[in-house]
Amino acid sequence: MNFLPVNISIRNKKILIIGGGKVAFHKATILARFTGEITILAPAWRKDFREWEFTFIRKTYEKKDLQNYHLIYVCTDNRELNQQIKQDANEAGILASVCDAPELCDFTSPAICRKENLTISVATDGKEVKRAIAIRNRIQELIDNGVLNINI
Numbered sequence: 144m145n146f147l148p149v150n151i152s153i154r155n156k157k158i159l160i161i162g163g164g165k166v167a168f169h170k171a172t173i174l175a176r177f178t179g180e181i182t183i184l185a186p187a188w189r190k191d192f193r194e195w196e197f198t199f200i201r202k203t204y205e206k207k208d209l210q211n212y213h214l215i216y217v218c219t220d221n222r223e224l225n226q227q228i229k230q231d232a233n234e235a236g237i238l239a240s241v242c243d244a245p246e247l248c249d250f251t252s253p254a255i256c257r258k259e260n261l262t263i264s265v266a267t268d269g270k271e272v273k274r275a276i277a278i279r280n281r282i283q284e285l286i287d288n289g290v291l292n293i294n295i
Contacts, residue, residue: 146248146250146251146266146268146269148253148264148266151214151250153178153180153213153214156180156213156214157180157181157211157212158174158180158181158182158212158213158214158216159181159182159184159208159209159212159214159216160174160182160183160184160215160216161184161185161204161208161215161216161218161228162183162184162185162217162218162219162220163183163185163189164185164188164189164218164219165189166242166243167183167185167188167189167216167218167242168188168189168191168192170216170218170252171183171192171195171197173252173255175195175197176255176257179196181195181197181198182197182198182199182200182212183197183198183199184200184202184204184208186202186203187201188201204219204224204228206231209228209232209235210235212237213237213238214237214238214239214240214250215232215237215240216239216242217229217232217239217240217241217242217247218242222244225244225247226241229241229249232249233249238250245268245270248269251266251268253265253266253267253275253279254266254272254275254276254278254279254280255279256279256282256286258293259293261293263279263282264279265278265279265282
C-alpha cells in the first residue's frame with residue numbers, strides 16, 4: 144500500500160486545479176461537494192465550468208501560481224508540465240495529485256459516497272479507479288435502497 148487513507152481538513156484552505164479540460168472538471172465537481180475555495184488555472188476551460196462560482200485564472204502555469212494553496216490537482220494533458228508542477232509543488236511544501244499518474248501523486252482522491260455527515264470512501268492507490276467507483280456505486284445503491292442502514 145502506497146497511500147495512507149486519511150481525511151484532510153480543507154476548512155478555510157484554498158485548492159488549486161491546474162487544467163481546464165474534462166479531468167479538471169470532474170475533479171472540480173467532486174471537490175465542490177466539500178468546499179467552494181477552489182481556483183481553476185488554465186489558458187482555457189470547458190463551458191461546463193460556468194455553473195460553478197470558483198475563482199478562475201486564465202493563463203498558462205508559472206511556479207509563482209502555487210503560492211497560498213493547500214492542495215493542488217494537476218490536470219493538464221502535458222506529462223512534462225505535470226511533472227514540473229509536481230516538482231514545484233513539492234519544493235513549496237504543497238501536496239499535489241497528478242491526475243491519471245499515481246506514481247507522481249502525494250495523495251489520491253478516493254471514490255466517495257456522502258450521506259449527511261457520513262463519508263464512505265473507497266481507495267485503490269490510484270490504480271483501479273473504475274473498480275473503486277463500481278464499489279462506491281454499489282454501496283450508494285445499498286444505502287439508497289435501505290439495505291445498508293447508516294442510521295445506527
